[in-house]
Amino acid sequence: MPIHLNPNVSATAEPPIPEAMSWLAEAGITPRRPLLNLAQAVPSYPPAESLRDAMAIAAQKVETAFYTPILGIEPLRELFAETLSRDYEGQVGPEDVAISAGGNHAFCMAVMALAGPGDEIIVPQPCYFNHEMWCTMQGIRVVPLPCHAGPAGLLPDPKEAEALIGPRTRAILLVSPNNPTGTVYSPELVQAFFDLAYRKQIALMIDETYRDFLPDGPPPHDLFSDPRWQDGFVHLYSFSKAYSLTGYRVGALTAGPRIMAAIGKIADTVTICPSHIGQLAALYGLENLAQWKRQRRDEMINRVAALDQAFDGNPGGYRLRSRGAFFAYLEHPYPDRTAADVARMLVRDQAIFMLPGPIFGIAQERYLRAAFANVDESGIYALSERLKAHSISDGGILK
Numbered sequence: 001m002p003i004h005l006n007p008n009v010s011a012t013a014e015p016p017i018p019e020a021m022s023w024l025a026e027a028g029i030t031p032r033r034p035l036l037n038l039a040q041a042v043p044s045y046p047p048a049e050s051l052r053d054a055m056a057i058a059a060q061k062v063e064t065a066f067y068t069p070i071l072g073i074e075p076l077r078e079l080f081a082e083t084l085s086r087d088y089e090g091q092v093g094p095e096d097v098a099i100s101a102g103g104n105h106a107f108c109m110a111v112m113a114l115a116g117p118g119d120e121i122i123v124p125q126p127c128y129f130n131h132e133m134w135c136t137m138q139g140i141r142v143v144p145l146p147c148h149a150g151p152a153g154l155l156p157d158p159k160e161a162e163a164l165i166g167p168r169t170r171a172i173l174l175v176s177p178n179n180p181t182g183t184v185y186s187p188e189l190v191q192a193f194f195d196l197a198y199r200k201q202i203a204l205m206i207d208e209t210y211r212d213f214l215p216d217g218p219p220p221h222d223l224f225s226d227p228r229w230q231d232g233f234v235h236l237y238s239f240s241k242a243y244s245l246t247g248y249r250v251g252a253l254t255a256g257p258r259i260m261a262a263i264g265k266i267a268d269t270v271t272i273c274p275s276h277i278g279q280l281a282a283l284y285g286l287e288n289l290a291q292w293k294r295q296r297r298d299e300m301i302n303r304v305a306a307l308d309q310a311f312d313g314n315p316g317g318y319r320l321r322s323r324g325a326f327f328a329y330l331e332h333p334y335p336d337r338t339a340a341d342v343a344r345m346l347v348r349d350q351a352i353f354m355l356p357g358p359i360f361g362i363a364q365e366r367y368l369r370a371a372f373a374n375v376d377e378s379g380i381y382a383l384s385e386r387l388k389a390h391s392i393s394d395g396g397i398l399k
């Protein structure tokens, strides 16, 4: 007798990266043309050696094997709150911080705290696919908010968002710097979204997983100094990318007391506590790796400059529509082809592996995402050379 599965999970898209990985079987790799893997958003460098040494010692301690408090170890909550207060020139206390099992887990908990089946969350398109997948699994409708391409990247418009707010809307979600586009939202834009959300009595979630890769400058937004922030602002963070410890599974959710009370229940039920050693690694990073993190950040900023240069003449007709943090969002030159066709063709003919735009939401057929964190500067120049060579030798025709 066939068993029944949760229809919301069945209705959710498959994880897209494994499917795209299957294209690699036909990759046109040669000794002089190795694979340029721009598909997954992972740092190309290992974690700091001193962090690895410290974790080897921590792993020997018996207590590292045991549970921690539900919302995380106190020193980490305190130091993370201090870091946010300093970086955003605002007021955040340790009681506002929940340590999570990664940024995805922080998002899942936030959504579960804010919305239930039949509710709606407004999500700018393109979006990070796991965000959409989790909402669908929860029976929550993702209401797409289109982004518009301009000189500052792909941006959503708060006025258009307002028109989408209905009786079941519970939250607006922003990601800045954005995955997949790399676009960085201005403090004014973030504030406008918060003002809208506050006025409409819905929450504003901002995922700032890539905030450590921003150039020096004023705080990314002023919400933590807004006296209303605890009333509906939810900040999501990941230690994965900043310290290159994606496998340790550690992130953070910051919110006011009402939301935090709900998070306490969810965190206890799902994870009981975040990984203990992961929390120790995050604490080690915050305490010791500011300089190391800045150097990695500077490498990423150099890659952004290399991208601007490499794509100056639209190599092969590919236009750099947006870039920042780990990502470049390219418009491909074939209006009659699907993005998946173009991505497969590039794997096959040039051993370039990028993800097609529609993985990231609706109306993205003209785009490909290149996660340049995974390659160095020479890889970025190789990308533009290969795109140029491709258009000349193949005319872009899928055989």
Ligand SMILES: Cc1ncc(COP(=O)(O)O)c(C=O)c1O
Binding pocket: 041, 101, 102, 103, 104, 105, 128, 175, 179, 207, 209, 237, 238, 239, 240, 246, 249, 250, 251
């Ligand atoms: C915007 C965004 N949020 C969250 C995550 C996941 O972070 P974590 O590894 O901490 O779960 C990613 C990973 O790619 C991401 O791009």
